[in-house]
Amino acid sequence: MSLIEVNNISKSYRINKRPKGIPGMLANLFVPKYEMRQAVKEVSFQIEKGDMVGFIGPNGAGKSTTIKMLSGILYPDKGEIKVNGYVPYKQRKEYVGSIGVVFGQKSQLQWDLPVIDSFELLKAIYRIPEEKYRKNLDRFVQMLDMGNFLQQPVRQLSLGQRMRADIVAALLHSPEIVFFDEPTIGVDVVGKETIRNFIKELNAEDEVTMLFTTHDMQDIEKVCEKLIVIDKGEKIYDGSLLGIREKYGTTRQLDVEFAGIEHIAPIANVEMVELDELDGRKKRFVFENKQVQINDLMNFLLQNYRVRDISISEPEIEGIIRKIYNGEVITT
Amino acid sequence: MNLAPYMAYFKKSFLNRSAYRFDHIMSIFSNCLRMFIFWEIYKALYGGRQEIDGVTMSMVTTNFVLSMGLDAVFYINDYFLPDKIGNGSITTELLRPMSFKGRMIAENMGNAVFNLLFRFAPAFVVACLLIGILPPASPLMLVLFVVSAVLGYGVLWTISFAVQMTAFWLLNVWSMTTIKNVFVNVLSGTMIPLWFMPDWMEGVLKFTPFSSIYFTPIQIYLGQLEPGEIAIKCAIQLLWIGVIYVVGDILWKCGQKKLVVQGG
Amino acid sequence: MRNDTLNVIGVYTKTIMKAWFQYKVDAVLRSLAVFLREATGIIVIYFTLLKFDSLNGWNMYEMFFLFSLLFLTYGIMILFFTGLRDFGRTVRDGSFDRFILRPRGLLFQIIFVNADWFAAIGHGGLGLVLFLISAGKVGVSWNLGLALYYIVTILGGVLIQGAIFLFLATLNIYLMETNSLKELFYWNMRKFAGYPISVFHKSVQALLIYVVPFAFVNYFPCQFLLRKEDMGQYPEIFMYMTPFIGVGMFAVAYLFWKYSIRFYKSSGN
Numbered sequence: 092m093s094l095i096e097v098n099n100i101s102k103s104y105r106i107n108k109r110p111k112g113i114p115g116m117l118a119n120l121f122v123p124k125y126e127m128r129q130a131v132k133e134v135s136f137q138i139e140k141g142d143m144v145g146f147i148g149p150n151g152a153g154k155s156t157t158i159k160m161l162s163g164i165l166y167p168d169k170g171e172i173k174v175n176g177y178v179p180y181k182q183r184k185e186y187v188g189s190i191g192v193v194f195g196q197k198s199q200l201q202w203d204l205p206v207i208d209s210f211e212l213l214k215a216i217y218r219i220p221e222e223k224y225r226k227n228l229d230r231f232v233q234m235l236d237m238g239n240f241l242q243q244p245v246r247q248l249s250l251g252q253r254m255r256a257d258i259v260a261a262l263l264h265s266p267e268i269v270f271f272d273e274p275t276i277g278v279d280v281v282g283k284e285t286i287r288n289f290i291k292e293l294n295a296e297d298e299v300t301m302l303f304t305t306h307d308m309q310d311i312e313k314v315c316e317k318l319i320v321i322d323k324g325e326k327i328y329d330g331s332l333l334g335i336r337e338k339y340g341t342t343r344q345l346d347v348e349f350a351g352i353e354h355i356a357p358i359a360n361v362e363m364v365e366l367d368e369l370d371g372r373k374k375r376f377v378f379e380n381k382q383v384q385i386n387d388l389m390n391f392l393l394q395n396y397r398v399r400d401i402s403i404s405e406p407e408i409e410g411i412i413r414k415i416y417n418g419e420v421i422t423t
Numbered sequence: 424m425n426l427a428p429y430m431a432y433f434k435k436s437f438l439n440r441s442a443y444r445f446d447h448i449m450s451i452f453s454n455c456l457r458m459f460i461f462w463e464i465y466k467a468l469y470g471g472r473q474e475i476d477g478v479t480m481s482m483v484t485t486n487f488v489l490s491m492g493l494d495a496v497f498y499i500n501d502y503f504l505p506d507k508i509g510n511g512s513i514t515t516e517l518l519r520p521m522s523f524k525g526r527m528i529a530e531n532m533g534n535a536v537f538n539l540l541f542r543f544a545p546a547f548v549v550a551c552l553l554i555g556i557l558p559p560a561s562p563l564m565l566v567l568f569v570v571s572a573v574l575g576y577g578v579l580w581t582i583s584f585a586v587q588m589t590a591f592w593l594l595n596v597w598s599m600t601t602i603k604n605v606f607v608n609v610l611s612g613t614m615i616p617l618w619f620m621p622d623w624m625e626g627v628l629k630f631t632p633f634s635s636i637y638f639t640p641i642q643i644y645l646g647q648l649e650p651g652e653i654a655i656k657c658a659i660q661l662l663w664i665g666v667i668y669v670v671g672d673i674l675w676k677c678g679q680k681k682l683v684v685q686g687g
Numbered sequence: 688m689r690n691d692t693l694n695v696i697g698v699y700t701k702t703i704m705k706a707w708f709q710y711k712v713d714a715v716l717r718s719l720a721v722f723l724r725e726a727t728g729i730i731v732i733y734f735t736l737l738k739f740d741s742l743n744g745w746n747m748y749e750m751f752f753l754f755s756l757l758f759l760t761y762g763i764m765i766l767f768f769t770g771l772r773d774f775g776r777t778v779r780d781g782s783f784d785r786f787i788l789r790p791r792g793l794l795f796q797i798i799f800v801n802a803d804w805f806a807a808i809g810h811g812g813l814g815l816v817l818f819l820i821s822a823g824k825v826g827v828s829w830n831l832g833l834a835l836y837y838i839v840t841i842l843g844g845v846l847i848q849g850a851i852f853l854f855l856a857t858l859n860i861y862l863m864e865t866n867s868l869k870e871l872f873y874w875n876m877r878k879f880a881g882y883p884i885s886v887f888h889k890s891v892q893a894l895l896i897y898v899v900p901f902a903f904v905n906y907f908p909c910q911f912l913l914r915k916e917d918m919g920q921y922p923e924i925f926m927y928m929t930p931f932i933g934v935g936m937f938a939v940a941y942l943f944w945k946y947s948i949r950f951y952k953s954s955g956n
Contacts, residue, residue: 104952164784165952188790197781203706215698216789218691244709449867453875460879460887467886468739475738598716605723614731619738 093137094268094300095161100170102131102156130156132324133170138317140267141298143291145315145332147305149416153324154304158270161302162192175267188217191266195273198257200245206256207241210263217264224263231259234289251282258286262293271303275310287313308409320415327415332408339415340406343385345376350397361388372399428521429529436533440541447541454495454546455553461487461614462554478618482645485556489644490613490637492547496538497576497636499531499583501600505590513682524584524675531580560646567653571640574660578635579607581664585671591678606631612638632663695791699799707804714805721809728881729754729817743886744916748824752913754881755817756905760844761877762811768849769806770797774856775865783951793948794941797856827912836911839930844904846933848873851899853940860947876901885917896925900936903929 105125131153138144148154159165160172163179163186172179177186200209214224232238235255240248248256254274261269271290275283291314293299305311311318311332318335320328328335349372355363360382364375376388385403392398440447465483473479504527507513516523550556559565586603590596608614610633617628617638628634639656642648648656707714729751736747745753765772774797777783786796827833855869862868876894880901884892895902903925910918911926918926 159784162788164787166949183787184790184792187788190788192788194781194784197785199785201702201706203709204702208702208705212698212702215695216791218790445862445867447867449871453867453871456871456875457878460875460891463887463891464742464882467743468735594710595713595717598713598720601720601724605727608727609730614727615734620734621737624734 094140094142094175095136095138095302096171096173097134097136097161098171099133099135100131100157100160100167100172101129101133102153102160102165102168103127103129129324131160131167134321134324134326135170136319136326136329138300138302140300141294142300142317143294143315144302144317144319145305145311146302146319146321147311147412148321152321154321155272157321158192158272158302158304162190162270163187188264189267191261191264191269193258193261193269193271193274195254195257195271195276198245198253199260200253200256202245205242205244206237206248209245209256209260213260213263219264223265227263227265228259231262231289234292235259235285251278251285254278254282255286255289258289265297266299268300268302271301271305273305274303275305275307283307283310290314308407308412312408320412322416335411336405336408340408340411341379341381342377342406343380344404344406345378345385345388345392346373346402346404347376347392347398348373348400350399353396355396358388358391429525432526432529433533433536436530437537440534440537451542451545454491454542455549458487458491458546458550459553461491476618478616481555481557482618483616484554485645486612486616486641488547488550488554488556489641490611492543492550493572493575493637493640494613495542495546496535497579498534498538499580500534501583501587501603502596503527503530504587505596505600508590517679517682527584528580535576557645559644564643564646567657568640568644571643571653571657571660574657574664575636575640577664578632578660578667581667581671582607582632585667585674588671588674588678591674591681607633607636610634611636612641632667635660635663696799700802703802703804717805718808718812721805722813725758725810725813728878729813732881743883745883748821749909749913749915750882751817751821752825753883753905753909755814755821756840756844756908757877757880757901758810758814758817760814760841760848760904762807762809762814763841764845764848764852765806765810766802766804767798767845768852769801769803770799771849771852771856772803772869773801775859778859778951794944825913833912836908840908843929843931843933844908846937847900847904847929850933850936850940853937853944857940857944857947860951872899880905883915883917885920896921900932903932 104127106128134153134157146154146157156165160167161174161179163183166180174186175189177189179186200206201212210228213219219227232241235258237252237255237259240252240256245253245256254277258271258274274290275286278286287310290301294301303310303315315332318328318330318332319326320335328338330338346366352371353374355374357363358376361376361378364377365371366373366375376392378388389401392401462484465480465487469475469480469483504513507516519526559568582603586599587596589599593599610628610631612634617625617634620628635656639660642656643653732750732754733747736742736750740746742750770777774783777786777797786793786800789796822829851873855865855873858865858868876899879887879891880895884895884902884906887895892902895906907921907925908929910921
């Protein structure tokens with residue numbers, strides 16, 4: 092039995108379709124039109140204790156809806172969810188003490204008050220014992236370097252500072268599972284790095300299970316081991332980060348530096364790109380590794396032209412994901 | 424001057440209002456109910472008497488229907504500027520190649536026209552059927568009523584405009600706006616017909632713009648004013664518009680300077 | 688367990704007060720604005736009765752006395768039920784999602800997370816002023832029994848209005864926008880309840896007695912104390928029912944809330 096078990100969950104919303112223009116407005120005033128939009132379609136997955144899972148997909152793919160169902164905010168229309176032995180939407184009060192949720196777009200801190208006041212409030216709400224509260228607070232404040240703004244009102248914080256404070260707010264009660272919804276949105280590069288390192292460290296030291304959604308592929312590449320990709324409400328990939336490269340990252344590229352200007356005759360199944368480097372002496376060859384044997388291509392080039400340097404590279408995860416979203420890669 | 428962008432804002436605010444359909448129907452119902460209640464209270468106050476101080480019950484009724492009707496049309500967003508200062512968008516707004524004040528008027532007009540068609544009209548029909556109002560004194564007076572009502576809107580708009588300008592200095596204008604509305608509600612005649620104000624209050628009213636908003640057009644409608652008086656009262660309306668606008672505009676200019684100094 | 692609940696209520700209240708004191712001048716101005724806004728109706732009554740002397744046999748002081756109960760009960764009620772008043776916004780801006788994620792009762796959080804002290808001071812202050820002006824001039828010879836009746840009446844009135852707020856808040860689960868409904872069934876009705884209900888059409892009276900029972904918040908209790916002529920139209924027992932209606936309505940509203948909360952759908956984004 093996995094820590095998080097999701098079985099065939101579905102969720103639809105009813106949305107008011109507002110026609111355009113003045114006639115449409117009049118029509119809607121009297122006879123509103125609604126349509127059902129299915130946000131999540133029969134999605135299943137399992138997450139084990141201590142996993143770090145990236146949960147990604149384009150806008151409107153159903154990520155937030157799924158997170159909300161997992162955290163108990165929404166009831167699924169169909170299907171079952173079991174987390175840590177609880178059914179989130181049925182055993183709310185018992186369940187939520189064991190999870191933490193960070194919504195990057197929606198702070199849970201008291202806007203007008205110093206950060207520390209929000210923490211004290213959470214201590215009371217979650218019934219955190221004094222000793223544990225102190226220990227956690229000191230540790231997180233040190234890890235995230237927050238000592239200099241704990242006494243500042245939240246409204247005066249930068250986005251990165253606010254986000255760090257929000258992350259600590261979700262962790263003070265030592266949850267076993269943490270859901271992050273866009274935890275690095277709007278944060279600068281240095282801030283992102285701090286947050287990523289913190290998340291990694293926490294996962295490694297405390298075995299906290301984590302699921303997070305993000306638009307930033309760097310987050311995923313640097314932090315996650317597992318990946319779940321969702322699009323139009325359906326799960327399209329579920330596996331390791333490396334696996335996605337093996338499965339879909341089938342293009343390879345060969346960057347070749349020639350000794351002089353060479354005219355290369357077209358090669359079957361290989362696309363050649365002129366690179367504006369080294370006065371046109373460098374060229375890139377892109378091909379599918381199923382269609383072209385890399386050895387054959389290298390031998391061909393080495394035998395026919397004067398080659399100075401050669402390098403092979405695999406595609407970036409980001410590129411693969413973009414291709415999946417665009418439907419350029421067939422997923423099954 | 425190119426009017427197209429202003430028309431766009433006019434249309435936008437008109438269409439936005441239609442988004443909350445249920446709310447809208449309820450607010451019409453609310454308006455009707457309020458009129459009905461005031462009518463009942465005054466029926467009890469009159470207790471069968473024909474007239475009090477020369478004011479008949481039907482004049483009172485007409486006063487309520489028209490002033491509440493106009494009040495429904497004269498909806499002004501008192502937080503147009505304060506919101507933009509509050510969320511900091513004012514600096515980018517000022518860079519647009521159009522007059523900010525013009526845009527403010529355009530959006531308010533969009534609302535007013537929406538209210539006229541979908542709030543005032545239905546409530547007015549219901550009020551006429553249920554309570555009945557006096558007909559205008561003459562067709563000419565009806566025309567002059569409309570003219571004076573437009574001027575009344577101008578007075579109310581400039582008051583709101585000037586109060587909104589205080590947002591440049593105050594952190595929160597809710598209190599100012601609320602206090603302004605207290606004055607408008609008590610002194611403009613929407614809650615108590617100004618005929619019934621004690622004498623000393625009438626003296627006070629003369630020196631405030633509030634009776635120019637609803638009461639002047641209603642007096643014209645009822646034929647209570649001689650042609651000469653109409654001219655004077657409308658001139659007073661114009662005068663108030665001018666005076667308050669100038670005050671508001673001075674605040675507007677100072678406010679913009681303050682914005683520049685502080686860098687938004 | 689009890690200690691823990693009191694502790695969290697204490698921390699919530701401390702947080703509210705602290706936020707309030709961040710803007711001292713604004714806080715004073717706000718309370719004043721609420722006071723003046725609510726006084727609008729009183730000023731209108733004052734001017735009207737200067738001219739007309741009485742309304743259905745009620746003179747100015749009796750009217751002030753009638754009004755004072757309305758404001759006093761609201762002033763107390765809003766300290767507890769601000770969260771219900773603002774529930775629509777709480778749902779729309781996603782704050783309610785956060786309540787769901789915390790290991791505390793949902794209604795508990797709604798009630799104790801927020802308290803509008805401006806409104807409490809504005810309304811309650813006005814109620815107190817009106818009571819002090821009128822209580823000695825309406826011919827009530829106050830004794831312990833009447834004082835007790837008055838206090839129980841206030842509690843009943845608080846519960847009646849709390850129940851209306853809870854009911855309207857619950858409707859937010861089904862409808863995204865309920866401000867107009869609140870305007871109609873709460874604020875309008877409250878305006879009417881400032882007057883002796885006997886002046887109104889039978890249908891409006893029925894509304895104020897049976898549907899949104901404001902008549903039990905101030906009119907019938909005032910009748911018990913003042914015994915005006917127009918009480919003849921209503922059953923005597925109405926003067927004693929306020930606390931029972933308060934408790935009953937709140938219980939029903941609470942059950943409706945309990946039943947409805949499972950249909951809550953997050954507003955998404």
